[in-house]
Amino acid sequence: MEKEITIYDIAKDLGVSPATVSRALNNHPAVNEKTKKKIYNAAMEMGYQSNVFASNLRSKRTNNIGVIVPRLNSSFQSSVLAGMEKVANEAGFNLIISQSLESKDKEIANTHSMFNSRVDGLLVSLASNTESLEHFAPFIKKKIPVIFYDRVGNFEEMFGVTIDNMKAAHQATSHLIEQGCQRIVHVLGNIKVNVYHERLKGYKYALLDHSIPFDENLIIYSDLNEEAGYDIVQKIKSIEPRIDGLFVSNDACAASCLKQLKLEGYRIPEDIAVVGFNNDVISRLVEPNITTINYPGYEMGELAMRNLINHLDVNTENLLKNTNRITLRSELIIRESSKRK
Template sequence: MKKEITIYDIAADVGLSPTTVSRALSNHPRVKDVTRNKILHAAKTLGYQSNIFASSLRKRKSNSIGVIVPKLNSAFQSAVLAGMEKTATQAGYNLIISQSMESLDKEISNTSIMFNSRVDGLLVSKAGTTDNIEHFRPFFQKNIPVLFFDRVPENNHCTGVVINNTQAIYDATAHLIKQGCKRIVHVLGNLQINVYADRLKGYKYALMDHGFVFDPANIITNELDEDSGERIVEKITQMKPMPDGLLISNDTSAASCLMALKKKGISVPEDIAIVGFNNDLISRMVEPNLSTVHYPSYHMGEVAMKNLINHLDDEHQEILQKTNTITLRSGLIIRESSLRKP
């Protein structure tokens, strides 16, 4: 195994003291630019690697923030992470990102790795099977801030960054009713996840306020992925009578349904009007364009990261304790998939 290069090797190469080398590598202001550049060049040539872990032990700060998401192959989560990355980089922090794959066991493992990696703070969108947050206790005991976003646990003392999912689906359901839809099917993911449970509430409230009776048969829980369209369409075409409105909690799945309906010769929006959720790129690429709920994913990432970093600043130690929920603005975007002609 090749010997690891140390500051002593660099010092011997450039003919300076190890202390001067250490200061130059730490960007100390007392080291002249000429000397610093000479040392940095030697470090690069020799293949020196900074021991970040040891440095974090000395400083008691790693300048890294952990992020745990349910799945990385999600347009929504990708946009959230982009917002986080931009904000973290501007503040001098690095991200350590992992995915739980919707598994509580994997989330527990990821949480343990983040803790042992000495992250300064943690941002989490919880897995679908997470029913308690006991595995975050080591963070709480060490006063390491934990902030949840999108999927947040109930009855916790951490800040959560969310949208009003109940109001968002209420507005979408009301829109379909105004377009003349009488039988609206709502497709959502695992109802153990708070975002879907809240959306179901909004759907029920909208039906009730417009004089409709809620029918459990019009609720479909399904994996909301790009292959879900065939499965969902198979179910709704067997309903008697067939629904004339379709409300889906994910644009990818909504686009998949739209294509599956067109294959069967079912017209959108004439035979069945569709509204998706998230305002992903796919919503503007299918024909007709999908009506959808704008979910400010990139902004959510920015807001979540800014609040966590502010809390890491000594001047803002009370922020996370004073604000338990941050609710971002969402909104219905009406396009051709749900807009029926009079």
């Protein structure tokens, strides 16, 4: 075990006090420029490395920010993380990332673990079966900021960064109606998740606005993965009267449906017009290209992180009250899968 260089070593070497060394290295104004230079150089030469533990112990800060995502291996989530990492890195924070794997219990465990490792702030996209936010209470009590993004839950009290899912779904559905669709199937995930809950609402309102009756049979619940297409299309085939529009809450799943529909001989968009969600790479690569909602994951990550970091400055306590929910702009991108001339 090598002996580490401490500020005491530097102090002894230069015949000054550890206090001065500490101040110099933190660029404290109350230390003479010459002494500073001297200390910098000595620290350099001796290969000094600040001991974060000791420093954290006093400052009570880790410069670590926790992120809890439902799944790491999701195209959307990894864009979000990329955006977060960029902002955090530039601001000198580290990212501690863990995944809940869509399990409430694992989310709770992760939350505890983040709390114990004393992250300075927490960013969370909720698991699909999370029913309460109790497990975040310790953070609130200690005034450690917690910001939710995307999966913000149906809880009013919390900060969150989302898109307007209702509006987006309304747009998507309206678009299908404008293309002549009258019987539109909506495929979505667990209704407990705000994201799907709101999209369903948007779907319903769009029907209402165009005087199309809502039909419960046209709602299909799914885990939305890339293999779900088969089952979904089987269900679709059995629906009477025939459907002519399909709005899937996720591009990978939409692509899977598209493939299966083509296998079954449906023409897209003539027989069934299809709209996805997310604007994943995949929506641009399958044939026909899938009309989708552009869902700005990277920006969402940047914004959520920037917001969190703002909360960390003690001076900006008022921000806490002013910013309750931030809504990012999303947009419908019309492509071949739904465009009827």
